[in-house]
Amino acid sequence: xxxxxxxxxxxxxxxxxxxxxxxxxxxxxxxxxxxxxxxxxxxxxxxxxxxxxxxxxxxxxxxxxxxxxxxxxxxxxxxxxxxxxxxxxxxxxxxxxxxxxxxxxxxxxxxxxxxx
Amino acid sequence: xxxxxxxxxxxxxxxxxxxxxxxxxxxxxxxxxxxxxxxxxxxxxxxxxxxxxxxxxxxxxxxxxxxxxxxxxxxxxxxxxxxxxxxxxxxxxxxxxxxxxxxxxxxxxxx
Numbered sequence: 001x002x003x004x005x006x007x008x009x010x011x012x013x014x015x016x017x018x019x020x021x022x023x024x025x026x027x028x029x030x031x032x033x034x035x036x037x038x039x040x041x042x043x044x045x046x047x048x049x050x051x052x053x054x055x056x057x058x059x060x061x062x063x064x065x066x067x068x069x070x071x072x073x074x075x076x077x078x079x080x081x082x083x084x085x086x087x088x089x090x091x092x093x094x095x096x097x098x099x100x101x102x103x104x105x106x107x108x109x110x111x112x113x114x115x116x
Numbered sequence: 117x118x119x120x121x122x123x124x125x126x127x128x129x130x131x132x133x134x135x136x137x138x139x140x141x142x143x144x145x146x147x148x149x150x151x152x153x154x155x156x157x158x159x160x161x162x163x164x165x166x167x168x169x170x171x172x173x174x175x176x177x178x179x180x181x182x183x184x185x186x187x188x189x190x191x192x193x194x195x196x197x198x199x200x201x202x203x204x205x206x207x208x209x210x211x212x213x214x215x216x217x218x219x220x221x222x223x224x225x226x227x
Contacts (some may be wrong), residue, residue, distance in 0.1 A: 004159070042122075042206065043152065043216030056214055068189045091159050102148050105215065107159030 002106035006092050013113045018080035021111045023092030030097025031055075032069055034077050037089040050073065050097060054100060082115045084101070084111065089113070119143050120208050122218030129225050135193040137221045139206035142187065146208035150215070151180065151191050154203045163204070164191070196225045 005024040013019050025032050030051050035043035048055040057096065060067070064083070069075040069079040079086055089110040095103045119142045129135045139149075150165035153171040166173045166180040166189065173180045179192040193200055203222050 041219050042120075042207070044217070048214065050138055070223075093159070102165065102209075104150075104162050104165075107161065109150075109157065109159050 004063070004092055004094055004106055004109040006090075006111055009109065010112045010114075012116065015084055015115050016079065016081040017084075017101070018083055019113065020076050020078045020091050020111075021076070021092075023075045024109060025075070025092070025094030026106055028096070029094035029106075030072070031095045031103075032075050033093040033095075034067055035091040035093065037091055037110070043091055045092050046077070050104055070107055079113075082113075087113055087115045119216045120206060120218040122206050123223060124221060125194075125219070126222040127224070129196045129223065130139065131196065131198060131223075131225055131227050133196050133198045135200070135225070136190075137191045137204055137206070137223070137224055138173075138188065139190065139208075139218050140186075140188045140218075141208045141215075143208070143210065145210040146216075148209040149180070149182065149189050150207050150209070152205045152207060154220075160205060193223075196223075198212070198225045198227050201225050 032049045034046045046060045047057040047067045049069040051103045052069045067077045089112050091110045093105040093107045095105045151163045152160035153163045155162040164175050164178050168184050177194045182189045203220045205220045206218045209215045
């Protein structure tokens with residue numbers, strides 16, 4: 001079974017530039033998550049989709065971050081404009097979507113972003 | 117507000133020893149407590165999880181101990197191996213299906 005795919009794996013940009021990350025979840029998984037993992041910290045949920053609807057985006061900095069999940073499969077996360085403090089690993093995860101609090105989340109390898 | 121506090125930040129154990137990582141939570145609405153293992157350059161992967169209706173869960177060399185009254189839970193790795201060297205995250209989840217992660221523990225198992 002293929003895992004969660006993410007691209008690119010690494011990205012270096014200048015501050016105030018824009019960047020986009022792509023995620024392809026495990027086939028059949030209805031729930032998709034984007035996390036931000038700053039060096040030395042645990043993952044922090046940015047946004048959660050159930051199919052193509054947003055379940056939780058309370059920690060998404062909406063003035064600069066946006067995300068979409070068209071057709072309920074792939075998703076993109078965009079930052080525009082980027083700030084130095086956005087340097088982090090951006091993790092995508094997916095789960096079956098049964099809305100069971102004990103549901104396993106499967107993580108992709110992440111995209112490491114460095115903002116200079 | 118850090119809702120899940122994890123300690124220690126780093127841990128060095130000899131091969132064959134016991135590794136113990138502790139977590140404490142504040143929100144009594146949490147009712148799902150997973151542990152994730154992360155190797156460098158990889159995403160976290162679920163290791164073991166527990167719900168508050170049991171005080172202990174064991175899977176192979178990995179055991180979660182849960183103390184509901186103290187709002188604490190811990191991961192024990194028995195017979196630690198060099199291949200267990202990784203970063204371990206505890207997390208807590210509740211009715212909103214969102215996981216709140218601890219800051220992680222870097223475990224090094226020396227051969």
